[in-house]
Structures are given as C-alpha cells and as structure tokens.
Amino acid sequence: MSRSDRAPFRQGRRGALRPAASRGRAVTRTLSDDPLGGTVRRTVLPSGLRVLTEAIPTMRSVSFGIWVGVGSRDETGAQAGVSHFLEHLLFKGTHKRTALDISSEIEAVGGETNAFTTKEYTCYYARVLDEDLPLAIDVMVDLVADSVLDPDDVETERGVILEEIAMHDDEPGDEVHDTFARAVYGDHPLGRLISGTEETVTPMTRRQIQAFYRSRYTAPSIVIAAAGNLDHATVVKQVRRALAGGPLDTAPAEPAGHRPNTPVVPVRTAATVVEPKETEQAHVVLGCPGIDRLDERRFALGVLNNVLGGGMSSRLFQEIRERRGLAYSVYSYASQYADTGLFAVYAGCAPGKVDEVLDLTRTELAKVAAHGLTDAELARGKGMTKGSFVLGLEDTGSRMSRLAKGELLYGDLLPVDELLARVDAVGVDEVNTLAAELLTVPMSLAVVGPFGEGDFRADS
Numbered sequence: 409m410s411r412s413d414r415a416p417f418r419q420g421r422r423g424a425l426r427p428a429a430s431r432g433r434a435v436t437r438t439l440s441d442d443p444l445g446g447t448v449r450r451t452v453l454p455s456g457l458r459v460l461t462e463a464i465p466t467m468r469s470v471s472f473g474i475w476v477g478v479g480s481r482d483e484t485g486a487q488a489g490v491s492h493f494l495e496h497l498l499f500k501g502t503h504k505r506t507a508l509d510i511s512s513e514i515e516a517v518g519g520e521t522n523a524f525t526t527k528e529y530t531c532y533y534a535r536v537l538d539e540d541l542p543l544a545i546d547v548m549v550d551l552v553a554d555s556v557l558d559p560d561d562v563e564t565e566r567g568v569i570l571e572e573i574a575m576h577d578d579e580p581g582d583e584v585h586d587t588f589a590r591a592v593y594g595d596h597p598l599g600r601l602i603s604g605t606e607e608t609v610t611p612m613t614r615r616q617i618q619a620f621y622r623s624r625y626t627a628p629s630i631v632i633a634a635a636g637n638l639d640h641a642t643v644v645k646q647v648r649r650a651l652a653g654g655p656l657d658t659a660p661a662e663p664a665g666h667r668p669n670t671p672v673v674p675v676r677t678a679a680t681v682v683e684p685k686e687t688e689q690a691h692v693v694l695g696c697p698g699i700d701r702l703d704e705r706r707f708a709l710g711v712l713n714n715v716l717g718g719g720m721s722s723r724l725f726q727e728i729r730e731r732r733g734l735a736y737s738v739y740s741y742a743s744q745y746a747d748t749g750l751f752a753v754y755a756g757c758a759p760g761k762v763d764e765v766l767d768l769t770r771t772e773l774a775k776v777a778a779h780g781l782t783d784a785e786l787a788r789g790k791g792m793t794k795g796s797f798v799l800g801l802e803d804t805g806s807r808m809s810r811l812a813k814g815e816l817l818y819g820d821l822l823p824v825d826e827l828l829a830r831v832d833a834v835g836v837d838e839v840n841t842l843a844a845e846l847l848t849v850p851m852s853l854a855v856v857g858p859f860g861e862g863d864f865r866a867d868s
Contacts, residue, residue, distance in 0.1 A: 432660045434644065440823050448811065448821060449640040456628030456661035457651070459644050460811040460821075462635040464804065470541045470636030471804040473533035474552045475812040477629040477664055480604075481527045481597040481745075483620075488597075489604015490620045492525040493569060493612060498532065499523070500561040502554045505547070507561075513547055521548070525602055528667060528745060529816060535805060538637035542646050549650035552630075557621065562614045570610070573603050580691045580856040581737075581756060583683065588693035588752060588854035591681040596673060598745065627656045628664040631816045635807035666819055667746040675748070678850030682861045690759040690857030694769055695752025696849045701744035701817060707830050708838045709742055709751070709846075711789035715781055716740045716772070717753055718792055723772050724753060734761050734768070746817075751846055759858050766864075770851070777847035780840030789839075793831050798824070 436451040439460075446464040453459065480491050499521075500507045514521050519536035532552050534544040576582060586601055593599030603609075634643055651657045675697045699705055717724040717740025728738045735757040743750040753773070755765050781789070800806050801824070814821035822830070853864055 451644045454660045455658045456663045457630050459632045461640045467636045471535045471808040472544045472634045475631045476530045478624040479526050479528040480602040488608040495523050495525045496565045498555045502550045545646045546650045553654045553656045584691040584856040591679045591852040591854050594676045628661050633808045633812035636804040673748040680853045680864045683856040690762045693752050693754050693854045698749030698751040708834045710793045714792040715785045715789040773847045776843045786836045
C-alpha cells in the first residue's frame, strides 16, 4: 500500500468512502480493477479538484473531460441562460490562446472538442490520440480555468445564442420536452430553458457572466475525467502543471458535497400547456413527476421504462405504431435530478390522431399500473437495461462520462458487475409497486402543434 492509499477517509453520501483533504497533499486511491473495464483511479488535489481516470491499454485514443457542478438550475430568473452563455464563451480565448489557437491546436492532431450544458452540470471535453493527451489537457484546462470573456466575444456569441434559441423554436419535436418540463415545474429553475430566452439573454452583461464564472467555476466543484490509453499518475501531473499559477490553483479545500435534495422541488398539479404552431405533425408529451437519481428504485424504473416504451418491442410502440400505425415515433423516458425526476411518454403524429394516441397511451399506462408486468416482460426489460448499459461502454467517451457522473452526481462508482447485479435483483413485485405508485397520479400534458389551450384536458 502506497503512502497516498493510507490517507484518511470520510464517509460520503450512500456510504461511499471518500478521500479527505490531507494537509495540502494530493490523495490517490484505486477505485476498481474491473474485468469489464480498465483500472480506475481517483486523485483529490489539495484544492479540492478531483481527477479520475480509467486506463484501457487496448485503446489508442483518450477522451478527456472537465465537468463543472453547475447548470441552469443554479441560475436566478434574471440569469436564465448564463451557464449556457458561458459554455460558448470559454472557447473564445484565454490569456494564452485565441479562439483559433484553441481549435487549431486540437484539430492539427486530428482531435475534436465540444461542450454541453445541462440543468445540473456543464461538461467540456476533447478526444485525441493517446500520444496527444498532454496537449488536450493543456488546452482544455486553459480554456475552462482562464477564459478572457472579451466584450466583443460576448456580443458575438449573444447573436449566436439567440440564433440557437430561434432554431430550437423551429424544432417542435425538441421544444415539446421543454414545454413538458414547464408544465410540471412551472417557474422553478428546472422548468426553464437551459439556453435561456431572448428576454434574458439579450440584456445579459459581461459583468454578470464574469461574476457567475468566478463564483461557480471553483476547484472543489470540478471533476476531471479521462479514459483510454493513459497512465493515471502522468495525467495528474499534467493536470497540475496546466493548473499551476492559474485561477483554479487555489488554497486547500474539500471537494464540494452533493447537490442538496432539500427543500422538496415544488411541482404543479396536473397541467396542460399548449404551444400553438402551424406544424404538419403534432408533438405531445404526457407524464408526471418521477424519482430522484439516488432513489434505490431507479433500477426498477429502468426496467419499467423499457417495457413501456423503451424499444420496438415495448407496449406503447407495439400498440400505437405497429398495430395501428398512428405515430412514426413513440417512446417513454425518465429524467432524474438530485431531488426530483420526470417520467413521460412522447409521440409525434398527425394532428387529427392526437386524441386517439393520447387515449391509447393513457390506457396502456393504466393497464400496467393495475396489472403490472408479466414475467416475460420483466426478463426482457432487464435484458434491455443491461445490454444498453454495457454496449454504451464501447468507447472512451462513454467511459469518461461514466467516471465523471459517478463522482459528480452519485459520489460512487459502482463496478459494471455490481450494476448488472442490481438490475438482475429487480423483482416483478418491485416494478409493479412502482408502476402502481407512479402511473396513477394525474398526468401533465405538453402539446406543440396546430391547437389551442382549450383543445385538451389535463386529466390522466
């Protein structure tokens, strides 16, 4: 056992052992030697920034990501869209690199970079050949830690984001999901658009963005993850070198704790929200509040979701598309946050078929709530859940994401075998009890299409 492996630990949420700060020393621990994956190691730097890697010697590439525990739900109403605005701006230049430098240095070695903002975190990532990982680390750490936020770039990106918002409004199949979130959460931050709106983005100032950047992008809130052909100690050394002397090279601190799950997120009573648009196809989402991401029933929910609308053999797909030909696309999904969640069914169909599609959807949900799943459906749902999880780990990007989400969102990285065992352990009674609880509440409805508010009812 190395000196770092003997460092003190503190008990984290869900009982996971977490390295504590150790008098300014980096603390390293091996988390797993998974036969279905590579060796996973975790280092907590003195600043509270965490570095996780998965070494996969059989790969010739590496995916490298910087994950920040802040998203659109952390914004006030006046700030709506600032996280997404900042995501755009960080690629526009640092004190060492111009925007062209950032893109050209990575593209010159055949790599790629990108970023995305969610309601609870923001991610910046690059994928490169293994030999070019030092370059990717230097570039990505630089852009996240030391962006200039030039006033001219703020104005340029404001125009880009407003175009992005307008483009989103032209995609009703995407817009309806945001409309559904608003139907359930109302004015709560989880009900807002990640991008913000024209009304919030237009007046946003550089000063506001800068203040958000420096107050929320702190070392304890950041997780760096990498997966591929790499050496953990070398990655940590390269990250520390890239951080040295910069804004994230700060005094010793503990890593940020989990996002609190109180107070309870308020949800609206069953509501119907209609966005009238002269579209050729109607888009509908019918659903209700679900469970949070740490709820032990999340494995049962995954199985239930797959049986209801998770594939071509699902009940909804078979009944609505295959047997009746009423919709091209129909599926169910679950979204989970720190303290709440959503369960919903989406369908895209001809406007004249909406009522029939909704009636059939409500009927299928009621059947499952009343009678549960069959043993054959349970077995199929488990198989789909396990297969999609394992097949989703076939590239370095998904493995990198798994490391970061485990650390940032769960405080725990379950080995692949344990995750599969948790799915196998799901019983039919557990799924049926959850279905009876989840699918019998009044449902909210979101509609985008050639309708008015009075054309629909909010009952389930």
